[in-house]
Every structure is written in C-alpha cells, then in structure tokens.
Amino acid sequence: MSTVVAPRRGAQPAAVDRPGSRQQTEVTRLLPNWLLAVVIALLALFVLVPLSYIFLASINSDISVARGDFWPAVFTPDNYANIWSSVGLANGLTNSILVAGSTAIVSAALSIGTAYVLVRYQFLGRLTIMRGLLALQSVPGTLLVLPVFVLFSSAATYLGIQVIGTRWGLFVTYLTFALPFSTWVMVTYLRGLPRELEEAARIDGASSLGILTKIILPLSWPGIIVSGIFAFLLGWNDVLFASVMTNPESQTAAVALQIFATSTEGGAIPYYGQMMASALVCAAPVVILYLFFQKYLVGGLTAGGVK
Template identity: 50%
Template sequence: MTTVSGIEPRSSGKTRTNLRRDRDPQRLLPRWLQFVTIAVLLLFLLPVVYMLLISVSPDLDAAAGKIWPSTFLFRNYLDVWSTVDLAKGLVNSLIASLSAAVIATFFGLGAAYCLTRFSFRGRAPFLSSLVGLQSIPGVMIILPLFVVFSSLGSALGIPIVGSRPALILTYLTFAIPFATWLLVTNLQQIPVAFEEAAMIDGLTRFGALRKIIFPLMIPGMVVTLVFSLLVGWNDVLFASVLTTPDTQTVAIQLSAFASTTEGGALPLYGQLMAASLISAAPVVILYMIFQRQLVGGLTAGGEKG
C-alpha cells in the first residue's frame, strides 16, 4: 500500500503535465506550419507598414520609390486636416454608420427572437432569404433607391437625396438582414428553459427578453454592431450618389483627395497615406476595445446546442 501511494502522485503529476502540453495551442500545429502562418501574417502586414513609412516620408521620397524615408516628416498628420476636411468626413461616417449599426442590431435582435422562439408559416424561407439578400450587388439597387428617395422627396417637399437619413436607410437594407442572421445563430444557443423559468417567476415575455436574454446576448450583439458598422464605414458606392459636399463620408473624401492629387505637379503621397491611416484608426480602436466580446460572440455562434 505504501509503494502504490508513493507512485500515484508522480503518475497523476505526469498526466496533468501531459494534458497541459496537449492543450497548448502552440502544439496544435506542426512547427513548419507555424512558421508558414507567421510568414503569411507578416506578408499581409507589409502594406500597412509601407503606408506607415510613406505617411511620414517627404513626397519626393515617395515619388522616387524609396522605402525608408530620408527624414521623418510627422507634419503630414497635421497638414492633412487643413488640406482635406477630414473631421467633417469622419463625423458624417460615424453618424451614418453607427446609427445604422445600432438600429440594425436592435431590430435584428427582435427579429431573431421571433424566428427562434416562435413557429409560423414561412419561417424557413424567410431565414433562407436573409442569406440570399447578402448576395445582391449594391449596383443593382442603387438606381431604384435613388428613384424612390427622389420621388418621396418631391412628394413631401423635403430634399431626401443628399441627407444623412437617406444614407442610414440605405445601409439598413444590408445591415438588418445581416444582423438578424448573426443574432439567430447566437440566440439558438440560449435554452428556452431560461425564459420559461423567468415567466414562471412572474416576468412577462418582454421582461424575460430584457432581463434574461439581453444580458446573455451582449457578446453576440457586439459582434453584430461592429460588423454592421463596417457596412457603412467602408461604403463608397452609395455614399458617392446619395451625399452632398456637406454630408460626404470619409471614404468619399479620401477618393476625391486621391483623384485631385494626381493632377498636381507632385502628388501629396504623405498626406494621402496619413489620411488613410487616420480614417482606419476608429475601426481598429473599436476592434481593440471589444476584442474579448468579439471572440466570445463569434465562438458562441459556432457551438452546438
């Protein structure tokens, strides 16, 4: 008995060590595949690094094709604010994209709740149509949307084309189906028994949705909010038709800035790269802030119930 008791702790210790090694993420891939993955990631980061270098380079160095600047010109990040009305573009993009993302997330949550908690005729075709709507090119609906907004503006006597509400409504046509589909996959992982227990305790169905489902859906809603915001933030097509100089988004301003610099004697490469990095910074910061919720929401959607 003494010999057996002396051997068991060593065996269990080795077993725990082996389990920790087996669960080590670095051991899931062969070493050569790890090097290949790192090389591919570095390859994708090269354009970003090149943008950073050009943004602090003199325009002569960028025009000559020099990778490393002769002098670091950080003034490009200050001069670009006076060259381009970047602040107005960022505000317009933030208002249009964030408004559409918030509206799409809450409307998508309500639609996803009805689709997952109630059975009705046409439920399955409606779910399939959500995926089909994502495959429709934006070029096919931009003309009908423009005609509808123009006719509605003429009937009401209010200029709708060129306003922020028109842009928000346009983004919602893509964001709401996308948000609904994402939230359906997340809501299916939450057992119905949670709501039934809450309603037995006296809560209404809306109260169960607000106090039980809503807190559990926060990671999935963060994922939906971020990806719905990207629908409007990266848009160039609709914003180029449905905006005026006062409501232009930052993507349109960057496109116009790039086209105007091409006609000059020396393109403002440094300021153009600086403006591009500044316009990408809000989305990167958003990803960094909600990194944990993004990972939790994406993995929750892939679990089996």
C-alpha cells in the first residue's frame, strides 16, 4: 500500500528550470558575469574607436588630420558637401545600388526555386550539381577576372553586343558568383523545413508551384534575406571586377573611392577628410540594411543549427 505525502500548506513548490530561465542561463553560460562584461567592453572599444576616429576626421580639416590631430579644432561639415563633386559619389552610389540590389533580388528569387528542386526531388545528377555548387565557392575570384573579361570582350566582337562598361554586364558577373552561394544557403535552410506541411498541401490538391509560393516562400524569408544580403555585399564591396568591367559612367562607389584616393596621393596634403566622409557615406546603406533586417538575419544564420 503506497502512501502519498501531500505538500504542507504554505510550502513553496520546487523551482523548475524552464527554457530560458535565469537558473538555466547561469548554468549554461561559459563566462562569469564580470568577465563577460569585460569581453563585451573590449569588443565595443575595438569597433567604436576606429569609427570615432573616422567620424572625427570627416568633420576635420585635411591639415589637422595630416598633422595627427584626433580631436578637431573646428568642426566643419564641408567634407560631406564636397564629396559629391570631387569624388563623384552620387553616380557611384546610384550604380552600386542598382547593380548590387538587382543582384541580391534576382539571386534570392532564383535560389529558392533551385534549392527547392534540389532538396525535395530526386533526379540524375542531383548530387553532382550540389557538389559543383559547393566547389564553386572555393575558386578565387582573381583567377576568373581575365577569363570573364575576355569572354565579355569577345561578345562585342563576334555578337555585336556591348557588355564591358554596362551595368547589366556587371550584374551578370556578380550573379555568376552570388547565385551558387545563395542556392547553397537555401538548400541548407530548406532541409530544416518539415515535409509534413507539403504533404498536407498535396492532399488538399496543391500543385508544386502552389506549394513553393504559398508554403515554402512564406516560411523561407529568413533564409532569403540572408542569401540576398550576402549577394548585395558581394556587389557592393567588389573593386576587382568593377575596375575592369566599368567605365566612368557605370563605375560603382567602391571604384570611385579607389580612383579618388589614388589621384590625391601625389598631392601635398591628401584629402583625408573627404576620404573619411566618403567611407562613412558608403558604409551607411549597409549598416541600415543590417539594422532593418536584423531579426531575419539572426533566424536565417541559426536555422539548421539544431535538428
């Protein structure tokens, strides 16, 4: 005969470590609180000190920056007004946004359909295609500059199509490198989605296209955002291909900054203030992009980490 002991009146129930509770956090944390605060402070200083110097130099005179002054004697916003005429930043930013933005959108749109076929269907050559996508990531871009340039130059000679010096030629170049990476990111993401949702939709009579657009696409926004942002950064930060594939009308912001820095090196006092101001202006769209899609980035980068 078993005896059940009832809890005493007024007794507190035993604490249960719920997921995300304070007890569980203290147990699983690798560093103590004081050491974690020190590490975060050092990382913040490591990032904020160079950014502070760049910002202060952008509102300082060129002579003061060349002299090594950290704090400006006179705060002046003239550098931010001069860069639009001296650097030609307006044209460069427009080309960068058009080329990098279109690369991000098209690669993200094509990658989800390609990844869905590679993950959900079995066909001859499927593993070969997936291994080829992975192998393409290990090819350095510097090895492909000359072949790509020769190929696009030949298009003007043999086909009468001008590719070098156009925005769409640079777009095709970036898409060649961004699409394999975006597809592999979406393959990894779609593997974590449950098949039961698709099976239930097929029972209700949904087609493969309907499943892709109405079920897979809404659930895949974190992965789509991640692949799109990485494709955008590929076109935004590139200097190598943009230097040989563009002309003054189609050059990107990165090329405009490089040309401006090279042309002012031989002067008595380089335009340090305008260089710093241009760098901050070019970095602003990327920072805004990260801040706007931050929640999607966290979900997309951690997807598939726990099965």
